[in-house]
Amino acid sequence: MRTRPLKVALLGCGTVGSEVARIMTTQRDDLAQRIGAPVELAGVAVRRPGRPRPGIAPELLTTDAEELAARPDIDVVIEVIGGIEPSRTLILKAFEAGASVVTANKALLAADGATLHAAAAKAGADLYYEAAVAGAIPLIRPMRESLAGDKVNRVLGIMNGTTNFILDRMDSTGAGFQEALDEATALGYAEADPTADIEGFDAAAKAAILAGIAFHTRVTADEVYREGITEVSAADIAGAKKMGCVVKLLAICERSADGESVTARVHPAMIPRSHPLGGVREAYNAVFVEADAAGRLMFYGPGAGGAPTASAVLGDLVAVCRNLVNGGRGPGESAYTELPVSPMGSVTTRYYVSLDVEDRAGVLAQVATVFAEHGVSVDTVNQRGHDGEASLVVVTHRATDAALSATVEALRRLTSVRGVASLMRVE
Amino acid sequence: MRTRPLKVALLGCGTVGSEVARIMTTQRDDLAQRIGAPVELAGVAVRRPGRPRPGIAPELLTTDAEELAARPDIDVVIEVIGGIEPSRTLILKAFEAGASVVTANKALLAADGATLHAAAAKAGADLYYEAAVAGAIPLIRPMRESLAGDKVNRVLGIMNGTTNFILDRMDSTGAGFQEALDEATALGYAEADPTADIEGFDAAAKAAILAGIAFHTRVTADEVYREGITEVSAADIAGAKKMGCVVKLLAICERSADGESVTARVHPAMIPRSHPLGGVREAYNAVFVEADAAGRLMFYGPGAGGAPTASAVLGDLVAVCRNLVNGGRGPGESAYTELPVSPMGSVTTRYYVSLDVEDRAGVLAQVATVFAEHGVSVDTVNQRGHDGEASLVVVTHRATDAALSATVEALRRLTSVRGVASLMRVE
Incomplete structure (x- = not known):
């Protein structure tokens, strides 16, 4: 095994970041064995350095994320800040400095993934982002790699845990939207500002990322048709029930029948209660992928949360580090079909x-x-x-x-x- | 894009092999785009060269599999013959000649995976085997890569389509085992000699492979406790029904409570009908993976069949070829924990x-x-x-x-x- 440790910079130390730091410490020996080299947390960029951060040495903390991202001794930058800026600038600085990047940033990837991929390619570095879609559920890697020899025709699923929790409560208790949202907020399933979830922005970003990968083209979040769940009423849920259906917020990416275009959309829909997606309860996610040869696959699991998202980040970290140790690179952007997105x-x-x-x-x-x-x-x-x-x-x-x-x-x-x-x- | 094609040797041209050859031809341009180089079928080893093989140029056929596997111009050898020998000899010859290997051979991997991994490591070549477990369902790659930063505690699932079809028929029609087996044979879900499926050998091989990957140790098929479904009676199924349960052939790999050993077993079991595995019908497979940080994940899809298995083989082929084009290697064997298998x-x-x-x-x-x-x-x-x-x-x-x-x-x-x-x- 190589003895010089690989150095990791962590940008952001909230729910996900602190879990990443914790696992990097507690699983240090396992990670080293799996990578073939020790891996070391070399810096953590935070907004509030005064906060207690158990398990993280205080001297690792910095408020200067730009300086940390650009440090020449850093091998891998993990970005778990979220949002477009300053994340984009930080990731681009990391690539300029020659580091590889692991990110959970769905909004940025869905808005401007092409710029990130181009910067990674220019730097000869890796860009991994399993955590950006569906938490710990392996979906990006299976679609980028396992299905790389197949033709994907459709991706359909429940990709937002908050809205699924709300719709599930409305279905099981008869509650209205606001009441179910209040419960979700009280239980920590919805954020103080739930807009990104309940208006479908979060699911639309994931749909854009998955549509791009599935169809080997580029799809941005603003090309995804989007309706949230704020207009779903108790009457809608009751109407669905009478038909043996349940209301879910679905994200659907499809290749058109003639194969010449693609569509991506997020909206509430009635689906039969007996459909596997009909049985997805609480904040779980589930995604169907339909491909020519593989047939119909389903992936199911916790779609969010600190630990599951950290699991996905760590899996990517191991992959990137293995590439650094063995030489080689993970898959880059594959957008050669250049299929247009239909309205x-x-x-x-x-x-x-x-x-x-x-x-x-x-x-x-x-x-x-x-x-x-x-x-x-x-x-x-x-x-x-x-x-x-x-x-x-x-x-x-x-x-x-x-x-x-x-x-x-x-x-x-x-x-x-x-x-x-x-x-x-x-x- | 690199213009010199990567050369692929296909060993075996049955149900899976012929689908692999077909997709390599029909998706030639897509595969080249995704790999970054054209990929070419350079030889196909068959037992009966006289058979009509639509879409495969007759001059590619050979009965001399050893010569083909060892040809110095071959970049990747795909082994879809199955069974221990001659597959093992052929794969070892391929590695000696410097080729990487994609195989669907669960029996060989479960019996002697360590030898194959050692030969791959010595040659600096790749060994990929997604198709060995659960057909097209991405399971090996997620477990080897996506969960590489997590601690897997349990893998539990339905990993054999034939027995699930039989048990499902017994459950839905009240038929006895022999009657349901006859139906499965008539419909092509069971082979003429169904021993490997109905006695649990097939599922045990898969359990051995998954247990090894999950717990970073070595588990061989003969260390897996195994009971088939031949003794499952209509009375067992009826008894299960009365309890709200259904009988499934489960494969279960677990880390012991003290973490110092692992177990792997295949046997029929009653599970609640409301459990997600209880709803897995016909010849489908579904596998739960439970990990510390990721939580509980489920993977579901067609577990066998020519096209789904070929999809998995092709995904691996793209990965191996990308590694050859970009430099670098896929993950090798990870067996550092050396945990014993408990009885x-x-x-x-x-x-x-x-x-x-x-x-x-x-x-x-x-x-x-x-x-x-x-x-x-x-x-x-x-x-x-x-x-x-x-x-x-x-x-x-x-x-x-x-x-x-x-x-x-x-x-x-x-x-x-x-x-x-x-x-x-x-x-």
């Missing part, structure tokens, strides 16, 4: 529409005509009347999202339609 | 025991005394009498397999016990 309107999906309508003859015919005029075929209809009003629940067959959306707009304009009580895609 | 008797588990007993006063007390004498605590008891006989169903708490097994032997010796109708571990 949401071109996606084919199914709609669940619950309408409050007047309870009189001819209304069903009017509604049916609107569907027909838009070329949308109806799968099931359920009508229930009460006191001059009726509710009409329609589930469509597959059609383009544009056609389905135009249908709903036209329905809203019918005088016999009092309102759209619930509207959701069905997968 | 089955030391494993703690639970038993389901269904006894046919005399329907008279005192029998329950006798039976309960036997459990108590062996230090085995009883969880639930159900007794039903009919015409002077009674059936007594006991589910124990956790105890060592040795204690449980001795308890059952003692029960058999009781004159009031007419027979053991059903006996199975509960997980």
Whole structure:
């Protein structure tokens, strides 16, 4: 075994960073055996150096992250600060200094992964980011490496633990969105500012990263269609239940039927309760990957949290260090297909529409005509009347999202339609 | 991109080999892009060269596998013949000639993986074997690489598709073992000689490979406790059903509580129908991996078949070729912990025991005394009498397999016990 230790700089020492530091210390001997060289924490960049940080020698702490990232003796920089800046600047400085980088930064990778990959390639260094998607669940490595000889057609899953926790609570207790969010916050499943989770930004960033890898192209977060769960009501959940379905926030990346484009989207959807994703409870994540030869694979596990995310970071750290010891490099960006990202309107999906309508003859015919005029075929209809009003629940067959959306707009304009009580895609 | 193609020798051209050859041809351009160099099928060793092999140029075929494996111009040898010999000799010849090796050979790896790894290390070449366990499901790579910074404590799963198909049919149709096996054979899920599957040899080989990787030690197939499914009866399945359970052939690899040894075992077990493994139908595989930091992960997918296995082989081929193009090597053997493998008797588990007993006063007390004498605590008891006989169903708490097994032997010796109708571990 090589005796000179590999030096690691840790940028950020919050929930994930402190777990990374802890495991690097407690598993020091195992890591050395697995890498073929000892690995040493050489510096930790923090914002508040005065905080107690058990297990980390105080002399390692610095508030000057830029200086630490650029230190010429550092072999690997681990970035667990998150957000676009200063993370991007720090990572680029690390590459300029010749270090390899392990990051959990989904927002940055989804916004500007190409710049990071280019800098890594220029430096002849590694960029690993298993922790950016689905916590400890190995997903990036299987998709970049295990499936590198296959053709991936679809990636579909639950990629955000906070929203799954909220939707699961709404499903099991009948609570409304706000009540379930409050519970998630109280239990630590939702952050003080939950926007990134509940508005779908977090899942959209993950979808962008996975779509790029799956289809060997570039997809950025702003090319991902995004709807959060703030509009999901107790009535939506109850409607899903009546159909044997459950509401989940899904991220879906697909190759188009002609293979000439891709789509990526994040939105709430009804899925059958019997579907494996229907049984994903609490804050767990689960992702299906469908490939030509491999068939349908599923990956399941805790999608967030300090320890699981640290596990993914450490796995990447071992990989990067092995490359440094043995020579060689991990896979770089693979974006040779340059497939365009099609808009949401071109996606084919199914709609669940619950309408409050007047309870009189001819209304069903009017509604049916609107569907027909838009070329949308109806799968099931359920009508229930009460006191001059009726509710009409329609589930469509597959059609383009544009056609389905135009249908709903036209329905809203019918005088016999009092309102759209619930509207959701069905997968 | 490098223009000189990497040359691949394919040893074996059955179900998996022919799929590998097909994908290498149809995905030629994609593979070249992903590798950074073109990759070319330079020879195919077959037993029967006269057979029609669509898509493979006849001049590539040879019956001299040894000559092909040792050809100095070959960069990568893919071995999909299976079995110990001649595969071992061929792989060792490939390493001697400096080639890297991709293999799907679980039997050989589980019997003598150490020899293969040593030969690869000596040659400075790669040995990849994702396809050896669980078909296309990425499991070897996640465990060797993604979890390389974590401490794995347990691997548990359904790793044989044939037996899962048979048990699933027995569960859903009430069929007996032979009837379900006949159906599996007719549908192509079981081979003409199903011994390796139904006697658990196949799952035991996979358990040995996974235990070695999980615990960074060496475990061979003959160190894995093994029971097949040939003794599973319709009565066992019905008994499981009454308890809300389903019978599965599980492979379980565990680190002992004191961390000083490991166990690996394959046997039928009752698991709750609501457990994620309880819902694994037909010939699918699913594997749980439990690690300190990552928590509990699950991997699910088709565990066998030509195309899924070929997907795993091709993923490994891309990885090996990337290493050849970029320099560097994949992970080698990691067996530094040298943990001993403990015998089955030391494993703690639970038993389901269904006894046919005399329907008279005192029998329950006798039976309960036997459990108590062996230090085995009883969880639930159900007794039903009919015409002077009674059936007594006991589910124990956790105890060592040795204690449980001795308890059952003692029960058999009781004159009031007419027979053991059903006996199975509960997980």
